[in-house]
Amino acid sequence: MxxxxxxxxxxxxxxxxxxxxxxxxGEFQVLSNCSTSVNKGDVVVICGPSGSGKSTLIxxxxxxxxxxxxxxxxxxxxxxxxxxxxxxxxxxxxxVFQNFELFPHISIIENIKxxxxxxxxxxxxxxxNRSMELLERVGxxxxxxxxxxxxxxxxxxxxxxxxGLAMDPIAMLFDExxxxxxxxxxxxxxxxxxxxxxxxxxxxxxSHEMGFAKRVADRVIFMDEGYIVEDCSKDDFFGTPxxxxxxxxxxxxxxx
Amino acid sequence: MAKMRGALRVGLSVAVLLGLTGCAGDFRYNWNWxxxxxxxxxxxxxCIGPYFFWILEGLSWTIAVASAAWVIAFPLGSVFGILRxxxxxxxxxxxxxxxxxxxxxxxxxxxxxIIWVNVAWFLHGFANVYVTIFRNVPLLVQLFLWYFxxxxxxxDEAGMWVKREMPLPEFWxxxxxxxxxxxxxxxxxxxxxxxxxxxxxxxAAMAIxxxxxxxxxxxxxxxxxxxxxPPLTSDFLGVFKNSSLALTIGVLELTAMTRQIExxxxxxxxAFTAATVLYIGVTAIVMVAMRVVEGRVRIxxxxxxxxx
Numbered sequence: 029m030x031x032x033x034x035x036x037x038x039x040x041x042x043x044x045x046x047x048x049x050x051x052x053x054g055e056f057q058v059l060s061n062c063s064t065s066v067n068k069g070d071v072v073v074i075c076g077p078s079g080s081g082k083s084t085l086i087x088x089x090x091x092x093x094x095x096x097x098x099x100x101x102x103x104x105x106x107x108x109x110x111x112x113x114x115x116x117x118x119x120x121x122x123x124v125f126q127n128f129e130l131f132p133h134i135s136i137i138e139n140i141k142x143x144x145x146x147x148x149x150x151x152x153x154x155x156x157n158r159s160m161e162l163l164e165r166v167g168x169x170x171x172x173x174x175x176x177x178x179x180x181x182x183x184x185x186x187x188x189x190x191x192g193l194a195m196d197p198i199a200m201l202f203d204e205x206x207x208x209x210x211x212x213x214x215x216x217x218x219x220x221x222x223x224x225x226x227x228x229x230x231x232x233x234x235s236h237e238m239g240f241a242k243r244v245a246d247r248v249i250f251m252d253e254g255y256i257v258e259d260c261s262k263d264d265f266f267g268t269p270x271x272x273x274x275x276x277x278x279x280x281x282x283x284x
Numbered sequence: 285m286a287k288m289r290g291a292l293r294v295g296l297s298v299a300v301l302l303g304l305t306g307c308a309g310d311f312r313y314n315w316n317w318x319x320x321x322x323x324x325x326x327x328x329x330x331c332i333g334p335y336f337f338w339i340l341e342g343l344s345w346t347i348a349v350a351s352a353a354w355v356i357a358f359p360l361g362s363v364f365g366i367l368r369x370x371x372x373x374x375x376x377x378x379x380x381x382x383x384x385x386x387x388x389x390x391x392x393x394x395x396x397x398i399i400w401v402n403v404a405w406f407l408h409g410f411a412n413v414y415v416t417i418f419r420n421v422p423l424l425v426q427l428f429l430w431y432f433x434x435x436x437x438x439x440d441e442a443g444m445w446v447k448r449e450m451p452l453p454e455f456w457x458x459x460x461x462x463x464x465x466x467x468x469x470x471x472x473x474x475x476x477x478x479x480x481x482x483x484x485x486x487x488a489a490m491a492i493x494x495x496x497x498x499x500x501x502x503x504x505x506x507x508x509x510x511x512x513x514p515p516l517t518s519d520f521l522g523v524f525k526n527s528s529l530a531l532t533i534g535v536l537e538l539t540a541m542t543r544q545i546e547x548x549x550x551x552x553x554x555a556f557t558a559a560t561v562l563y564i565g566v567t568a569i570v571m572v573a574m575r576v577v578e579g580r581v582r583i584x585x586x587x588x589x590x591x592x
Contacts, residue, residue: 092487
């Protein structure tokens with residue numbers, strides 16, 4: 029579908045392939061030698077202490093942040109290649125942010141319609157119908173004409189998920205989707221995400237919700253100081269994490 | 285309580301003003317407000333000149349200079365403000381050129397046999413230079429440069445056209461000068477407005493597949509312009525007030541006319557009072573209009589952007 033050649037050399041056939049990715053902010057190295065592969069339908073939860081590079085790891089996948097070393101391919105398209113049409117690539121990857129990031133000046137339904145019309149070129153009717161469908165799916169169809177600031181955090185985050193899904197993405201990235209929410213709102217968002225995972229969506233989720241990871245994840249990636257320290261199935265991770273660092277992290281996060 | 289204190293402050297100010305007027309009385313100044321109402325018809329009735337129409341004419345020149353300058357300043361300033369936020373590279377690859385050496389700067393680089401040019405670096409730099417120059421040179425100096433120096437830099441015919449043959453040379457010089465100067469101020473407001481929007485908004489807009497132009501058009505600018513309405517109002521008012529400098533190159537706007545009335549009639553206090561009231565009146569209308577605009581585009585539920 030795109031002429032851009034696959035420059036990874038090692039074509040593992042995964043939807044997302046990262047090979048020896050390194051990224052620097054000036055002198056500071058945020059990602060070091062990160063390699064992983066995510067297959068279609070996989071749900072991968074990424075955890076680790078703050079500043080370990082989790083958010084950066086998923087931001088380089090859709091090219092929101094540039095990287096300096098290694099290769100990333102998404103669905104066969106090289107992300108780091110200058111000739112890649114990044115806007116087109118990003119439209120195939122839904123992304124949900126910690127602070128929702130709905131566009132404050134347009135209503136809920138306009139938020140969901142915007143990229144459908146401007147990027148996918150859908151007609152107004154079609155975009156509206158698709159938006160209403162998704163709003164119903166996340167249980168917010170009665171809020172369609174409100175503005176983002178009039179909704180609660182949990183509602184805003186569900187709209188953000190609907191906005192991502194409206195582009196009919198083939199994968200979804202979640203950057204700490206529940207970290208900015210009050211405890212009672214976390215579940216309404218996690219429920220939507222669980223449903224999405226059960227429908228077979230390919231997902232990478234940066235999260236500290238270990239309950240969600242246990243229930244939904246196929247794999248868990250544990251990061252520390254820019255390195256991928258553990259990358260294993262969830263049973264292995266919660267059963268017997270290999271590294272001391274991961275054990276320490278788990279003991280801290282699971283005891284309270 | 286707060287209200288009482290406010291009333292007290294207003295009361296004191298009025299008292300001080302009245303005191304000053306009282307001082308003016310000590311100069312044995314002959315107040316004669318009727319000169320302002322004089323028209324050419326009632327010259328015989330003891331009036332010296334048609335000052336009423338002079339003031340009206342001055343006012344219309346002031347409005348003309350300021351509005352025309354704003355028509356230049358707003359779009360131009362917006363463009364420069366947007367360019368000043370281009371910190372991410374926009375690479376244009378120059379095709380069919382084999383680069384013999386490998387080099388990399390922020391502006392131009394080569395890699396794998398292709399040369400790329402970072403257009404954003406040049407646009408950004410150009411906007412920076414523009415704003416630095418036009419914002420940091422005093423407006424009066426700029427006005428003299430445009431009026432006296434600029435025509436000399438042109439070819440003989442072009443210079444002569446700008447000086448003489450162009451219709452209303454003083455007016456257009458003032459408009460261009462004031463417009464370019466105000467554009468640099470508008471640019472700073474627009475830049476500040478865009479930069480005040482969280483980086484996450486930009487990420488979110490890019491992540492749903494909008495192109496960089498669409499990110500600005502549909503996400504950043506609509507919010508940025510709402511945020512900067514109050515400071516932009518100040519700049520718009522500034523254009524009206526700064527237009528008074530045009531008198532130095534011979535535009536007969538409100539201040540110039542007022543001075544002329546003083547010279548003819550020696551009734552400067554009345555004339556300048558009238559000018560003051562008119563300046564305040566015009567700017568008040570602008571303020572009210574901008575308030576209305578602000579209220580119209582207010583985003584429901586958003587406290588930080590709400591008027592009042």
